[in-house]
Amino acid sequence: MYKPITLKDIALALDLSPSTVSRALRDSYEISKKTKKIVNDYAAGVNYQSNPMAAGLRSKKSKSIGIVVPDLANSFFSQAISGIESIADKEGYHTIISQTKDSYHKEIEVVNHMANRSVDGLIITMSSNTTEYTHLQQMHKSGLPIVFFDRIVDEIDTYKVICNNFESSYKAILQLIENGKKDIAFLATAPQLSISKERMNGYRAALMDQHILWRDELIKFCPSGGSDHSETEFAMKQLMALDQRPDAVFVAGDRLSMSCLRALKKLQIDSDELSIIGFSNVDLIDLLETPISHIRQRAFEMGQISMTMLLKIIEAKYPITDFDTKTIDADIFWAEHLGLDS
Amino acid sequence: MYKPITLKDIALALDLSPSTVSRALRDSYEISKKTKKIVNDYAAGVNYQSNPMAAGLRSKKSKSIGIVVPDLANSFFSQAISGIESIADKEGYHTIISQTKDSYHKEIEVVNHMANRSVDGLIITMSSNTTEYTHLQQMHKSGLPIVFFDRIVDEIDTYKVICNNFESSYKAILQLIENGKKDIAFLATAPQLSISKERMNGYRAALMDQHILWRDELIKFCPSGGSDHSETEFAMKQLMALDQRPDAVFVAGDRLSMSCLRALKKLQIDSDELSIIGFSNVDLIDLLETPISHIRQRAFEMGQISMTMLLKIIEAKYPITDFDTKTIDADIFWAEHLGLDS
DNA sequence: TTGAAAGCGCTAACAA
């Protein structure tokens, strides 16, 4: 059976008390250098591993944080996770990752599990089906440090890290208009998501500033976010069936952008007919058949900032009350055939 | 401060003993239906969440398992994780995911952390830089259930799940040869990895059976596995500089396949000049500019099987001694221009 | 500078 060395074992072997060993191992100021050396050497020799469950049970700290994202297969999230880990590693924090697959119930379950496992904090991107936040509000009120990332929740006051959704959308649409596009469709995932709203606001503002009329029929939502291709295909089919067809489509979602490409391929719609610009952090974007203009979020950097913010809360001596939302620029890349700079 | 309801609180409120409450909550046969109902109703009312750290500390079980993969950004792994979770969810197990970024040291750290967090078992794909397994051997000897996945370790006797590396490689090469290719290069990641060896064996066997001479200069390794593009580019450049240039290349790695495509694009080598077939589980493969024949592993299924095997070990009444290695078929898809069936 | 003792929240013998 699995029987690791315990702190007690060390105490016994070294004829010290458990508390001394514990303190020595944690490099407490009360312990003499000599004792510390003896203890640490012995511990290293027998490959002692402290048990975080026992430690956490007592001290309510675990030096580990939880990361909750909707989908690991989404490069935006995996890049962000790498950013989070780059900081966590440096600061000696472990990370525990879980995905919700955009399910509200899975999210609740995962968050509870992490909280109970005594993570010291949480970095979370909401599931797209989450419209009710009491599970998070409760934890947050109880003192669990939380940082929201990408998809944020207004109702909970804490640090939030998002990309410049409004501005980058605005800029993208503006550029399209200046390039002669007039009928720009808007394709988004779930309408209740913060990112959908912010991106739509950017779209709307650009149209208004350029005196282009808003057309309801050009707005389509695919709540599955592109995981259900038929949904995207249906939306695109509807758009292309309009009397006044769009000449461009702005896709406000990462997975959705690729789903949209696939739909266009299936519907045999050429990229000359319909320009497409979408949010995308896909690595392979340069290898795609159809050149696609895209807005690329600085996911790694966003992850790093999220972790930095979380650490700030965790290690704060006094509760923080003055939270803000970090907005990170995104980079726009124009497909070559449009002949535009990025 | 964070002060969750404890089992004791419930016991106090209901004037029961903690053990009764504990048993009622866990639906023990010893407890009357009435008491169970009272307890469960009350617990639900106050939103009681059991503390798995305390439970785990005592019972040495946590109903959670660890998943360790090299890289979350690799679709093969994220698909496999989804497969693992599909079974874990059903059986009431939580999953804790970590990535090693193919670092040996990160792997050790992550595995230790998980073991200490009392995961009930581990599903792991080795880091490509791991050549020494004492950290795992130790845990395994101590009784931690482990299932190896994709990249396996001969030295440790437990369940292993891999794809049919030899056979699918053999079949792919055979097909290439039958299609007239004669100078088939072999591109792999780290040579010490089980997958590299198995795939090379398939390659070698097919050549031999078809009486094609083995040529050392057609074999190239890219230890970074495609994350360092310059490495791949250099290898491809070397290959194309040979007097007798290859007319096809077989890529024995997921990320490497895409890296290879990118290298060919950069070197402006047409797919007519050089056919490429590689392992790949990329979702977007149908949207790529260059049609690429590919071997697609049944990642989701492999994940499911891994989890099933792990559960078998975890829940075994008596230690299992008779382990085997599950080999799952892979599917070969031929790029259209080759005019072959899959 | 070290040790003794209590207890974190839970489970599992053993008793009743």
Add this chain to the structure above:
DNA sequence: TTGTTAGCGCTTTCAA
């Protein structure tokens, strides 16, 4: 069917 008691491995008062 329920309660009592001890203890998982560690940290943390408090005392020495």
